[in-house]
Amino acid sequence: MHGGASxxxxxxxxxxxxxxxxxLRTRTGTPRERRTARSEALMGFGMAAMAVxxxxxxxxxxxxxxxxxxxxxxxxxxxxxxLRGGHHxxxxxxxxxxxxxxxxxxxxxxxxxxxGHAGHGAASAGAGGMPALTGALLVYYxxxxxxxxxxxxxxxxxxxxxxxxxxxxxxxxxxxxxxxRAELTTACRLTMGIGMFAMLLTV
Numbered sequence: 001m002h003g004g005a006s007x008x009x010x011x012x013x014x015x016x017x018x019x020x021x022x023x024l025r026t027r028t029g030t031p032r033e034r035r036t037a038r039s040e041a042l043m044g045f046g047m048a049a050m051a052v053x054x055x056x057x058x059x060x061x062x063x064x065x066x067x068x069x070x071x072x073x074x075x076x077x078x079x080x081x082x083l084r085g086g087h088h089x090x091x092x093x094x095x096x097x098x099x100x101x102x103x104x105x106x107x108x109x110x111x112x113x114x115x116g117h118a119g120h121g122a123a124s125a126g127a128g129g130m131p132a133l134t135g136a137l138l139v140y141y142x143x144x145x146x147x148x149x150x151x152x153x154x155x156x157x158x159x160x161x162x163x164x165x166x167x168x169x170x171x172x173x174x175x176x177x178x179x180x181r182a183e184l185t186t187a188c189r190l191t192m193g194i195g196m197f198a199m200l201l202t203v
Contacts, residue, residue, distance in 0.1 A: 005053040005054075007198075008051050008052065011051040011198060012048045013048075014191050014195060015048035015191070015192060016044065016048035017191075018040075018188040018191045019040075019041045019042075019043070019044025019045040020041075021184065021188050022037045022040040022041035022044055022188060023041040025037035025040075026038050026041065036087060036088075039074065039077075040188070040189070042070075043091075043098070043192060044192055046067065046070070046071065046098060047195050061106075064102040064106040065106065067102035068103055068106075071095045071099045071102070074091075074095040074098075075092055075095035075099065078092040093140060094196065097137050097196060097200070100203075104130075104203050129203040134200055137196075137200050138197060138201070141196050142197060145193040145194055148186055148190040148193055152190065
């Protein structure tokens with residue numbers, strides 16, 4: 001990132017922790033919830049790998065082709081469920097965004113000798129993408145982050161339709177529930193949303 005290796009380390013740790021938590025979630029829940037957790041774990045670990053500072057690990061030139069193929073396959077897998085909307089659509093957007101960044105950053109990696117980690121550990125002068133698409137993704141993730149953060153605020157509550165006046169947290173929020181585990185899931189998604197936004201800034 002533009003802030004140097006320390007920013008890359010921070011992003012790597014946050015994404016790795018989020019991916020690890022998502023991996024733990026694959027052990028419980030319904031089959032649909034486990035599939036969602038696997039998709040989010042892949043995203044978290046993929047982002048963590050892309051954020052490793054170049055001073056520690058300079059990826060080979062073919063690494064970005066691997067990222068593109070991996071997340072391209074994830075996008076194809078998410079395509080059908082995404083037609084139903086909901087969080088599956090977000091998975092599709094995230095996978096496509098990872099493919100886009102891999103393709104945009106590939107020339108910077110192959111054309112440099114360790115000057116930066118494809119713009120994720122440090123910005124690279126050779127990196128390039130389509131400004132309009134990058135801007136659209138930035139806007140999407142900005143709204144996603146704000147929406148996720150709003151659902152974690154203590155005041156993010158709703159009044160039941162029966163008019164009883166009893167206030168409770170919206171069960172349809174990003175976390176999908178009212179317990180602490182759901183809020184932690186929302187926090188992990190928020191973290192990865194922030195990470196994706198930060199990565200897109202370097203494209």
